[in-house]
Amino acid sequence: MAEQIKKHTILLVDDEADFRNILKIKLEAAGFNILEASNGKEALMVLANNKPDVILLDIMMPEMDGIETLFKIKGNDETRNLRVVMLTGKGDPREEIVRMNKKFAQESGAFDYLRKETDLDLIVEKINKILTEDGKL
């Protein structure tokens, strides 16, 4: 992994520092470059200067939650094409997103989701799959 010429960057957005740490350790070990944010506002600030390959976005957060952050990311031309994986404690978030913004869900519903308790290995696998789809791997 260290032989990768260009390290791919992942943005971790979660208010739970412990959880962020675990993911960070795992993903760094998997050879990714990690950016962190503890809520939606911070995430948008990070995105102003960085274009991560994948964003892991927790839904339940204070200040600005994951869904609002997703709307902001997808509503901005600069960040619209970034790949987002929602992390959820509840289950499939799509239903809620459709309820909150039908138009958004129809036009640019391009995001994935994972349950929080998903095995760390599977999270890495998912990221690799996305990168492959994007032709980055």
Next chain:
Amino acid sequence: MYSYFLGINFLNGLVVSILGFFVVFKNRRNIINRTFFLMQIAAALWAFGFFIWGLQKTETGLLFWGRFFCLAASFIPIFYLHWILALLGKIRENKIILVIGYLVTLLIAFLSYSPFYIKGLVKIFSFYPPGPLAGPLYSLTTIFEYFILLGYAYFQLFFNYFKSTGYRRAQIKYVTLGAGLGFIGGMVYFAPMYNLHLPIILYILTSPFVILYTSIYTYAITKYRLMDIRLIIKRTVIFSVVVFLITIVYVLATFLISSLIFGKYLGADGLKPMLLAGVLVSFLIALGIRPLYEFLEKITDRYFFKGEYQPQELIRTISEKLITSLEINKIQKILTEEIVKAMKLEGANFFVLETSMKDLPIKNLIHYLNQQKEILVVQEMKLQYQDGFKKDERYLAYKDLEQTPAAVVVPIYEKPEFENHKLGSGELSGLLILKGKKSGDAFTNQDIQTLEIIASQASIALENAKMYEKIKHLLETKTQIISIVSHQIKNPLAIIKGLASLINSDIYQEKNNLKEVALKIKQTTDKIFMMINNVLDIQKIESGALQYDFKKIDLRKIVEEAVEKSQVLAKEKGLKLDFKTENKGIFAIADEIKIYQCALNLLDNAIKFTDKGFIKVKLFTQDGWAILEIEDTGRGIKKDVLPKLFNKFERGGEEVLSGFGLGLYIAKIFIDAHQGEIWAESGGEGKGSKFFIKLKLAE
């Protein structure tokens, strides 16, 4: 003309005596009812005497019955005076006058069969037998009774009229007016006794009304609640008319049937057809009497008592509707709407008594009704206290009501009671407040008795509804807890799982900091335990099973322990946590574990919501209170969130923070149980916050 007077006098006697009997049976022990009865009986004897006199053919008979009705009439004034004094509550002050009045009246009665009383007979009307002619004693009697006794009765009425107000005043007015009409009418009958010829039309007009007017008007006001009289009048009217009609129908029918039908076949022998017809008519009347009574009742209701309702009907409607209602709002609506509609009220309100009503300005009322279970009629209370009634707790309750539009207050208790006219038992659970009637009439005994029954039904409905609300609330809480717990518990579990999977991979084995990971797992597990404990506490609180163990304890030790425990978490976040307190013990009567839990909860929150800066804990005494202050430099609390911060499931206005939002709610319940206070202050978002707990110092 002869039979008109004969009939009218018979009817007068009938009506007057029936009314008298109804009144006395309504309440035999009341002196007002008893004296009224005596007066009615005297009047009835006068009327019947008049009737029988009219039937007499011999001189002895005429003289005897003429004397009889004069004598009966001579008792009316003293009974009337007695009644008036009873009504005004002035018997004691006027005992001597009453005794003299009775003695003189009795003396006259003894002498009435002497020629000094009735001289002889005199023929006035061509169609009527000769009547009694007044002797000197009669004139004396008349002067004494009608001028002195009646005069005194009127004097008392007038005297008290000006002294009284409101209701009482109206009563006196009608007693005076009604009786006055009656007696003035009666005066007409003195003329013939002195051989004076008045126009016949005067007798025709006054004779049927004299007693009717007197009776109805005067008694109408003898009781505070006019309804007694309503029922009495209604029964009297119906009863009299039924008797009257039956008599006429019987006589007419018997005559017609016997002569027209049976007469033809059974020949002219009058007796047999009469008997046969009588049997037949009796049978028909027996069949017809109930429908006739009901028909008359309907007619009387429609024309005499337009505002009347059927109590059974109202009770049935309300109970039918209440049975199908489980929501307090609906019960409220049914009770007020149905009662307002039936009794034709200005309005009504129904309050469910809750702890939140402690602040309403009806403390005395609630206190009184918790002790004395009775329906309060505000107008009656007003009268009583105007009359200088003892100013006790009931008076304070009245004071609460004085400024409100309430006319009647019906208390609803926890447990219903359908026997002994009791309202119920247990604590006061609701108040049904009725405004006055649109007509301005008073509430009747019938109304009050109906309300008593309705109160019992409302009590059941209210308890059911409360139970239903409680169960609904418990269910909602449970659903909410399950949803939040299952969701929130995932975060720490995901962390534990993540840590485990890191240990399992090569990453940590290389770095060899397994100890740190173990600590993290322990902390995260603690978090889960705290959440679960909170849930268990909530469950205990909701089901009312929470126990407190109050002891005299040093608060410093407890707070110190909590601070100690929180140091680890604070250090980890790089926060400075310090604790300042006084040198001497700070003692309070408190439950050690609960206070520790509260302090820990506040500290936990402070650490959770503070990313940089410090947390300062102070424990100090002030004016007999121990105050715990926990200040942080964290996120702060929005102004609009502050007041609801201690509600269940409120999480600082944000849906998502770890913990269940139950911590502060539980802390508040604990501190409330200590009769202490818990509150928060904050300059707003991003400006940090201060949490306070205040407990009374032990002596």
